[in-house]
Amino acid sequence: EPEVTQTPSHQVTQMGQEVILRCVPISNHLYFYWYRQILGQKVEFLVSFYNNEISEKSEIFDDQFSVERPDGSNFTLKIRSTKLEDSAMYFCASTKTNSLSEQYFGPGTRLTVT
Amino acid sequence: QKEVEQNSGPLSVPEGAIASLNCTYSDRGSQSFFWYRQYSGKSPELIMFIYSNGDKEDGRFTAQLNKASQYVSLLIRDSQPSDSATYLCAGGGSSNTGKLIFGQGTTLQVKP
Numbered sequence: 001e002p003e004v005t006q007t008p009s010h011q012v013t014q015m016g017q018e019v020i021l022r023c024v025p026i027s028n029h030l031y032f033y034w035y036r037q038i039l040g041q042k043v044e045f046l047v048s049f050y051n052n053e054i055s056e057k058s059e060i061f062d063d064q065f066s067v068e069r070p071d072g073s074n075f076t077l078k079i080r081s082t083k084l085e086d087s088a089m090y091f092c093a094s095t096k097t098n099s100l101s102e103q104y105f106g107p108g109t110r111l112t113v114t
Numbered sequence: 115q116k117e118v119e120q121n122s123g124p125l126s127v128p129e130g131a132i133a134s135l136n137c138t139y140s141d142r143g144s145q146s147f148f149w150y151r152q153y154s155g156k157s158p159e160l161i162m163f164i165y166s167n168g169d170k171e172d173g174r175f176t177a178q179l180n181k182a183s184q185y186v187s188l189l190i191r192d193s194q195p196s197d198s199a200t201y202l203c204a205g206g207g208s209s210n211t212g213k214l215i216f217g218q219g220t221t222l223q224v225k226p
Binding site: 031033035041042043044045048050055056058089091095098100101102103104105106107108 | 145146148150156157158159160163165202204206207209210211212213214215216217218219
């Protein structure tokens with residue numbers, strides 16, 4: 001069964017460094033998302049992406065964040081200058097047909113900022 | 115602020131019993147509702163979704179939606195120890211971007 005994949009599974013970085021989290025959505029899916037979950041807290045929406053552009057972003061998704069679909073398969077989240085409070089699990093999700101459809105989540109990348 | 119609220123639990127049920135998980139939402143524009151299961155340290159796994167008022171059954175799971183009361187529930191019949199996890203309720207569709215708003219999750223413990 002097709003699934004969303006994410007790399008790396010765990011990323012440790014120093015404060016102020018740039019990180020890129022990578023995702024490969026399910027191949028025939030058209031809508032892509034990033035969420036994050038700080039330990040012990042809710043899953044929070046960061047950004048949605050459709051037709052090669054951001055369709056919605058949350059207040060969390062400030063100028064330090066960017067997303068890109070550099071080719072036909074990858075979907076990336078970049079954090080330019082990481083802060084301690086960026087430490088969280090980052091989940092990529094995708095959905096097939098429209099924004100009401102069920103979203104399937106990848107296994108996540110645990111980001112630790114030291 | 116659009117919210118999805120769940121009782122964090124833990125909800126403890128004996129093996130074989132029915133577990134009932136509940137969720138309320140504040141955004142009347144929400145059109146789609148999802149139940150995800152999340153094991154500790156893992157990602158959310160979709161188990162049910164519902165768009166229309168009423169009940170939707172899939173195996174041991176039944177989702178119920180009442181839009182007038184802004185209430186969603188998940189029933190798990192014949193609960194198994196492997197069902198022990200955190201169950202996340204999420205609402206979506208009020209914007210046309212697919213953004214999901216999650217509740218904080220209810221921890222379910224099924225005791226053998």
